Amino acid sequence: MATQHTTEEVLLDVKGISLSFGGVKALSNISFDVRKGEIRAIIGPNGAGKSSMLNCINGFYHPQEGEITFKGETRKQMQTHKAAEQGIARTFQNIALFSGMSTLDNIMTGRNLKMKANVFWQALHLGPARREEVEHREVAERVIDFLEIEQIRKTPVGRLPYGLQKRVELGRALAAEPDLLLLDEPMAGMNHEEKEDMCRYILDVNDQLGTTIVLIEHDMSVVMDISDRVVVLDYGRMLADGTPDVVRTNQDVINAYLGVTHE
């Protein structure tokens, strides 16, 4: 289901990324690009380096080689929070919500970067601090509406079931109004209905907000359905890159997923 938002403009360009921990090579020489407005999937078996790739993109891991260009800005090393400032948001494979805070507070935290009032105004809760708080609450409420989680607005997220936590996490990422949204297995551990819901949200985000999305997913039917182009990784190497149809018929990919017959 290719979206009409996809343009030719390259939003994120990853060139020759290699990453290793001690002697272990997690990624070697990975290159691909992400066009503005598309849904890009990264697939591969467990341990293929998918999450490491996302960690490189948002500056949490520092690859030893290669460079990443985002919105025309090239960087080799960057601090993690800078990536967020540039407009990259993400969700995590194992939910990483702020479990002591309510749903609303979690989503408001996603707006933190856009809030500026200093500590004095905040201590008084007057002037800019007060205005800002209401302004951003409105944005947070729009996200809450969008994800249909109004009823759990004030519930501490630690008490929510898994599926809802995943949704709140998506909400926190969306609240930042990112240009690029990285989703690390957004549907892992969900049942069929929850997966369908999540797919709908992802497509809606892409469609209505025009957000570019890079997602990691194991469920092939989901990946083939919703993504515009797919990168396949295996043992830190790149196996294939192309539209779902191209990738599906690629021999290396079939071998990696189904095993090679040795003769």
Place this chain on the structure above:
Amino acid sequence: MEFLESIFILPFLDIADSPIFFLEVVISGVLAGVMYSLVALGFVLIFKASGVFNFAQGAMVLFAALTLVGLMEQGVPIFFAILITMAVMVLLAILIEKMMLRHLVNQEGIILFMATIGLNFILEGVGQIAWGSDVKKLDVGLPDKNFEYGGMLLNTLDLSAALIAAIMVTVLALFFQYTGTGRALRAVADDHQAAMSVGIPLKSIWIIVWSVAGFVALVAGILWGTKAGVQFSLVLIALKALPVLILGGFTSIPGAIIGGLIIGVGEKVVEVYWGPAFGGAIEGWFAYMLALAFLMFRPQGLFGEKIIERV
């Protein structure tokens, strides 16, 4: 200028002037360090096996020493007094497991840490109510004589203390590495629930490790107590063991030893040679500052593994 001189030049002149004295200072530092190591060892044992940062280790040292002295004052022969004290420490371990740890399974480390601060106060209070809070002399028959060797003044008590500590460390290291119980201990430290799911009896493991830590505390208590008398200040030694742990890493037995030696020697040498420049008594904070400086460069300690964070 004078101040700089007293920091950068004079101490080294002093050292060059009398190397024998310097050696004596170093040796006294080593011996103090061995004591720190012993206390730190108790910390490491419990941390390895239950992931609990046991702030009460110092109070356990005091408690064990007080019990021993108390019993001996009642006329119990040394050998039996030690046995009874060991039994008391096992009992204590069982109580701690039953009343405290059992209810805190899989809580965050920091909650457990604060719980042991509570435990620390309980032990201090109970020990002093039971046995009084005066300074008591402890004599378990270790030889305490000064003698001269190669121009240096040495003390038999210090040497035997070092020897005992060395033996304990070796035994414990072997126990951890090569016995089934040791392996179970390490498994529990990694993940309470996972260890339980493969059938490791969490409760008895905790009791064992707290008992062993209790024995280590008793040994430390005997050695410190013989040297300096049994008194409340034993608790403060525990605070000194904290920087030792930072240097050595929280899970490394050799780390606890080497960390203890570094702190012990460093503290004595700095106090003797650099202390005057700062007006003395820098022993009180030097260890912490050293640990702090060290942390900035190697947060995982000397022997800890580099931490790879994943999300």
Place this chain on the structure above:
Amino acid sequence: MFYREAGQFKTTYEADQGIFPIIQDRWFIAIMLVISFVVIPYFANEYWFQAVIIPLYIYAIAAIGLNILTGYAGQVSLGTGAFMAIGAYATYKLCTAFPDLNILIVFVMSGLFSAGVGIIFGIPSLRIKGFYLAVATLAAQFFILWLFNKVGWFYNNNPSGTITAPPREVLGIMITGPNALAITRYYVVLSFLVVFALAAKNIVRGRIGRSWMAIRDMDIAAEIIGIEPLKTKLMAFAISSFYCGVAGALYIFCWLGSAETEAFDINLSFLILFMIIVGGLGSIMGSIMGAAFITLLPIFLTNFPPMIGIQIASDLAKHLEEIIFGVLIVFFLIVEPHGLARLWQIVKEKLRQWPFPY
């Protein structure tokens, strides 16, 4: 039925984000304020001011400070005593060097000094976490007290080595020094507590508070959504130390009158830590309740047994107190890690349905 938000509809986000969104809470706070500003001064005598209420309020300020750092930002500190000492010594230096300066301003300025030192000792928090950091704060505790003890300049080289509150007045009313009335000092301390508690409440429910809690709950995720760990943690250290510093200044200048460094030793740090554990980590109201509890408990322990005819030696009483503190800490961590504040919450939830549960 009496305590419930049902029927209290909010039509704006602003109303929903009020500091006490439920009307019963507003009443409760109003009543507390009336009690503390009017009722207590009317009934309390010198003993109650000096032995109970003034120290309680000062501890509460320090506890709020520590709770900001430990309860909200998740950074354990065992150096509270030292940061309080900085406030006290800074006040002493400032008000002896500039005798004409308004003492209330001096208190606040001293807090700023404490905040500055807090930032310095907070720097390691970027690289070290949990108990490691606790040890780093011990470095602050021991080093700072040693410094104040060793360097005569800090106590103006007076031979006794103590700092003493000089007489200072504001608007003709004596605030500090031997002639300051207990009731005056009470109002000063109370005003600081009210203002500081409200400010803390405002901070923790806004952007900065959310950043702190984000770092506390999941530091990596917080960093990835754009919260700078160093800046956020240092902010927590600064504000926390500011509170502790002012509390330390009040501790000497509005309560003890004079003190040496021992007044700020590690036991004070533990005491404040106990207050926030008992009161509730991550709760401003809890800090105050914890301070009240820990201050009142020893007074109860020394006064209650004689009342029922049991005499306890003071030595024994002290050890008993230790044991009870210890048991309480363990008890609260096991049964209610969120402390008195949470119990209060539960009472409120029960009240919602009381007396008609359906």
